[in-house]
Amino acid sequence: MRATEDRVHSTLDDLGELLGADRVLTGDDVLAQHGADESWHPPAAPDAVVYPRSTEEAAAIVKACHGRGVPVIPFGAGTSLEGHVLALQGGVSVDLREMDRVLRLSVEDMDVTVEAGITREALDAKLRPEGVFFPVDPGADATLGGMAATGASGTTTVRYGAMRENVLSLTVITAGGEIMRTRSRARKSSAGYDLTHLFIGSEGTLGLITELTLRVHPTPEAMSAAVCAFSELSGAVDTVIDVLANGVPVARIELLDEVQLDAVNRHSELDYEVAPTLFFEFHGSQDDVASQAAEAEALAREHGAHGFVWTADESERRRLWRARHRSYEASRALRPGARAFTTDACVPISRLAECLLETKRDIGETGLLAPIVGHVGDGNFHVAILLDPDDPAEVERAVAFNERLVERAIALGGTCTGEHGVGLGKSKYLELEHGPEAVRLMREIKAALDPEGLFNPGKVV
Amino acid sequence: MRATEDRVHSTLDDLGELLGADRVLTGDDVLAQHGADESWHPPAAPDAVVYPRSTEEAAAIVKACHGRGVPVIPFGAGTSLEGHVLALQGGVSVDLREMDRVLRLSVEDMDVTVEAGITREALDAKLRPEGVFFPVDPGADATLGGMAATGASGTTTVRYGAMRENVLSLTVITAGGEIMRTRSRARKSSAGYDLTHLFIGSEGTLGLITELTLRVHPTPEAMSAAVCAFSELSGAVDTVIDVLANGVPVARIELLDEVQLDAVNRHSELDYEVAPTLFFEFHGSQDDVASQAAEAEALAREHGAHGFVWTADESERRRLWRARHRSYEASRALRPGARAFTTDACVPISRLAECLLETKRDIGETGLLAPIVGHVGDGNFHVAILLDPDDPAEVERAVAFNERLVERAIALGGTCTGEHGVGLGKSKYLELEHGPEAVRLMREIKAALDPEGLFNPGKVV
Numbered sequence: 001m002r003a004t005e006d007r008v009h010s011t012l013d014d015l016g017e018l019l020g021a022d023r024v025l026t027g028d029d030v031l032a033q034h035g036a037d038e039s040w041h042p043p044a045a046p047d048a049v050v051y052p053r054s055t056e057e058a059a060a061i062v063k064a065c066h067g068r069g070v071p072v073i074p075f076g077a078g079t080s081l082e083g084h085v086l087a088l089q090g091g092v093s094v095d096l097r098e099m100d101r102v103l104r105l106s107v108e109d110m111d112v113t114v115e116a117g118i119t120r121e122a123l124d125a126k127l128r129p130e131g132v133f134f135p136v137d138p139g140a141d142a143t144l145g146g147m148a149a150t151g152a153s154g155t156t157t158v159r160y161g162a163m164r165e166n167v168l169s170l171t172v173i174t175a176g177g178e179i180m181r182t183r184s185r186a187r188k189s190s191a192g193y194d195l196t197h198l199f200i201g202s203e204g205t206l207g208l209i210t211e212l213t214l215r216v217h218p219t220p221e222a223m224s225a226a227v228c229a230f231s232e233l234s235g236a237v238d239t240v241i242d243v244l245a246n247g248v249p250v251a252r253i254e255l256l257d258e259v260q261l262d263a264v265n266r267h268s269e270l271d272y273e274v275a276p277t278l279f280f281e282f283h284g285s286q287d288d289v290a291s292q293a294a295e296a297e298a299l300a301r302e303h304g305a306h307g308f309v310w311t312a313d314e315s316e317r318r319r320l321w322r323a324r325h326r327s328y329e330a331s332r333a334l335r336p337g338a339r340a341f342t343t344d345a346c347v348p349i350s351r352l353a354e355c356l357l358e359t360k361r362d363i364g365e366t367g368l369l370a371p372i373v374g375h376v377g378d379g380n381f382h383v384a385i386l387l388d389p390d391d392p393a394e395v396e397r398a399v400a401f402n403e404r405l406v407e408r409a410i411a412l413g414g415t416c417t418g419e420h421g422v423g424l425g426k427s428k429y430l431e432l433e434h435g436p437e438a439v440r441l442m443r444e445i446k447a448a449l450d451p452e453g454l455f456n457p458g459k460v461v
Numbered sequence: 462m463r464a465t466e467d468r469v470h471s472t473l474d475d476l477g478e479l480l481g482a483d484r485v486l487t488g489d490d491v492l493a494q495h496g497a498d499e500s501w502h503p504p505a506a507p508d509a510v511v512y513p514r515s516t517e518e519a520a521a522i523v524k525a526c527h528g529r530g531v532p533v534i535p536f537g538a539g540t541s542l543e544g545h546v547l548a549l550q551g552g553v554s555v556d557l558r559e560m561d562r563v564l565r566l567s568v569e570d571m572d573v574t575v576e577a578g579i580t581r582e583a584l585d586a587k588l589r590p591e592g593v594f595f596p597v598d599p600g601a602d603a604t605l606g607g608m609a610a611t612g613a614s615g616t617t618t619v620r621y622g623a624m625r626e627n628v629l630s631l632t633v634i635t636a637g638g639e640i641m642r643t644r645s646r647a648r649k650s651s652a653g654y655d656l657t658h659l660f661i662g663s664e665g666t667l668g669l670i671t672e673l674t675l676r677v678h679p680t681p682e683a684m685s686a687a688v689c690a691f692s693e694l695s696g697a698v699d700t701v702i703d704v705l706a707n708g709v710p711v712a713r714i715e716l717l718d719e720v721q722l723d724a725v726n727r728h729s730e731l732d733y734e735v736a737p738t739l740f741f742e743f744h745g746s747q748d749d750v751a752s753q754a755a756e757a758e759a760l761a762r763e764h765g766a767h768g769f770v771w772t773a774d775e776s777e778r779r780r781l782w783r784a785r786h787r788s789y790e791a792s793r794a795l796r797p798g799a800r801a802f803t804t805d806a807c808v809p810i811s812r813l814a815e816c817l818l819e820t821k822r823d824i825g826e827t828g829l830l831a832p833i834v835g836h837v838g839d840g841n842f843h844v845a846i847l848l849d850p851d852d853p854a855e856v857e858r859a860v861a862f863n864e865r866l867v868e869r870a871i872a873l874g875g876t877c878t879g880e881h882g883v884g885l886g887k888s889k890y891l892e893l894e895h896g897p898e899a900v901r902l903m904r905e906i907k908a909a910l911d912p913e914g915l916f917n918p919g920k921v922v
Binding site: 379414 | 898
């Protein structure tokens with residue numbers, strides 16, 4: 001249900017007074033840009049875009065909007081793959097790009113407090129000189145607020161955990177426009193219900209995240225990388241299982257299927273063997289990374305790996321991982337003009353080979369062009385289906401394929417989304433995955449914390 | 462508000478039919494035992510104790526009780542230090558001791574599903590032969606359900622995390638007596654609100670946990686231990702900060718002050734120097750543990766450590782850590798007949814030395830006998846105040862001391878409870894720690910999930 005035009009106008013007048021006209025924008029371009037993301041969903045523009053510069057301003061914005069029944073949609077970098085930022089009922093998109101400061105950093109406590117609009121790469125640039133880093137790396141240069149809101153993870157999660165493991169505390173604007181801190185800065189706490197984790201992954205539907213206190217980690221003395229090809233995909237997965245069971249503390253372990261590897265070769269001008277391939281990264285002392293690589297190599301060879309190439313050279317390592325991180329662009333380059341419809345299944349690792357093989361068979365039968373890349377240490381993989389968004393038949397085939405994949409993952413004890421979030425596209429799977437009682441509880445929580453349903457309406461539950 | 466006697470009687474009749482008379486007990490001894498824990502709070506007995514043998518039975522119990530307005534209080538091993546199990550409004554104590562099975566174990570997935578009544582040591586005995594272990598170790602032989610309910614942690618949290626980091630999924634009975642699983646068994650997920658973490662630390666006030674899926678870890682190839690004394694307490698804390706900032710992956714790092722060390726010496730017949738002391742444990746390969754110890758020793762010596770004693774000998778290591786784990790009993794032995802009133806402050810590590818020194822000054826001024834032991838890697842420490850519970854003046858002094866300690870910890874950016882939970886004693890500090898808006902949200906969540914307030918009434922919020 002949209003707010004009436006009158007209400008929206010009065011709200012925009014209030015916001016103009018609060019922020020000045022240059023931070024309340026209603027031009028077509030800016031509205032269109034804030035009503036679309038990287039997903040295949042049709043765009044839906046907000047009524048206005050506003051740019052707070054502080055938590056206090058953000059609180060005043062929420063109060064002004066909600067006071068008149070106008071929805072608030074948080075906006076970070078717009079890199080969502082699930083339609084999170086679409087303004088389905090209009091309302092005000094709150095773009096946090098001007099809240100991008102590091103508020104404090106403590107190397108003693110290994111934590112940092114930032115505003116929600118800072119991007120991952122900007123944060124990294126601030127942290128590196130201090131000898132620490134923030135490990136969660138979803139690939140895209142997302143904002144930290146957006147990463148918390150979707151419960152993001154990525155290539156390093158196998159070693160360092162996801163956002164859930166690396167956020168200590170959040171500052172959130174609640175539905176009434178009040179400022180709340182979810183918990184103290186202590187490393188651990190049992191003081192009441194865990195509000196921090198409730199807001200991580202809530203996708204802007206319970207409140208507006210304006211600040212985050214994050215765990216940081218000491219920069220490892222040495223990093224090295226390795227790559228190796230397998231004749232069979234299952235050999236790669238079995239290697240991952242053995243590496244983890246042996247406690248080798250790999251920092252990253254990523255799978256690319258032969259279609260993806262071919263795309264990466266072309267896009268990054270590399271000449272890796274076109275086969276199911278594992279990319280590794282190791283962190284530690286010089287000795288550690290060498291012994292970790294030796295252990296991983298031995299396990300990989302037991303499972304049919306050939307051509308295990310290891311490098312401690314910094315530029316070589318960066319080149320390898322840049323290629324991996326560009327796999328999304330590499331995929332899209334396989335079919336110029338196409339959009340990528342990206343799936344996000346995640347299953348227990350013991351079921352991963354089965355799930356992958358069945359999915360590849362399905363890709364073959366459906367005739368889709370769809371490379372696979374996976375955070376295999378977590379059992380999570382993405383199929384990037386390259387499609388013409390203007391061809392309804394093709395979109396329909398992709399949607400049906402994804403539906404089968406989601407059902408397969410859930411049947412294997414997994415989830416419909418490992419890291420991209422529910423957004424617009426996956427609400428319908430929540431009951432299949434969690435059962436009716438869990439979804440009922442989620443709805444009760446939404447109703448309790450946002451009784452008028454004005455935070456990012458139409459998403460999650 | 463207690464349920465009327467009529468309602469309680471009808472409920473007990475129903476439960477007797479459901480479970481048989483031998484699993485619905487109302488004898489004075491069993492009621493007294495279930496209405497008391499290890500805390501200093503006066504006991505409050507339930508109306509009955511029941512012993513479910515399955516999740517389905519637990520669901521039927523909740524349905525029977527809540528259908529007639531009778532409270533349900535979950536009971537694990539009764540090792541709580543904050544009065545969690547006291548039946549303040551009577552009702553039915555649900556003792557989970559007969560639900561102690563391992564339901565499944567997957568070494569490939571590094572996870573295990575257990576019933577909530579299994580104790581930590583029983584689980585350990587099942588896991589060790591499989592080459593894996595569950596790392597959270599609060600010292601007491603608590604049940605896993607109780608550990609999840611209080612958000613427990615302990616000596617290994619610095620390396621392996623607390624319950625929050627090691628629970629993948631929970632099966633919970635909700636207020637209506639429905640069975641719910643909080644999430645799938647996938648390693649990570651962004652599928653909807655994080656119900657798992659909402660129930661971890663909810664202390665039985667939102668639902669009854671009956672099963673848990675836990676992360677397990679590969680048993681390290683080698684473990685070694687070290688102990689070293691410091692002339693100044695601040696030297697020990699600075700050592701901890703440096704060890705963590707240098708990324709030395711210590712498995713345990715524990716501080717004992719000179720009073721506690723003396724108690725441990727007497728109780729375990731040891732002859733360590735009576736001084737502020739750090740206990741270390743290292744996990745990894747043979748080489749790893751040796752190099753970690755060498756690095757820790759070098760850092761400790763920079764901060765005034767003397768007599769760094771390192772041992773890779775298994776029985777020596779066990780003897781050292783058994784002594785540490787018996788520190789609670791050792792403290793109580795300092796004053797036979799006394800009870801220990803245990804505090805649980807946790808602060809950012811950069812403020813730990815300040816907090817500890819101020820607290821020791823306060824102990825001195827108040828004239829309490831109160832050894833200190835700390836999970837210093839997490840900034841968490843316990844003062845065990847030895848008191849005569851029948852001496853109101855002494856209890857009052859201890860309560861006032863704890864109040865000052867809590868206020869000090871919160872003022873330093875910390876929490877009133879690092880791992881013991883809120884229970885009965887710490888509700889009053891939640892608003893000071895979190896502010897009114899966060900506590901309001903917690904109450905809204907409680908009201909949404911347990912509208913009649915029948916799960917463990919009078920606790921947390």
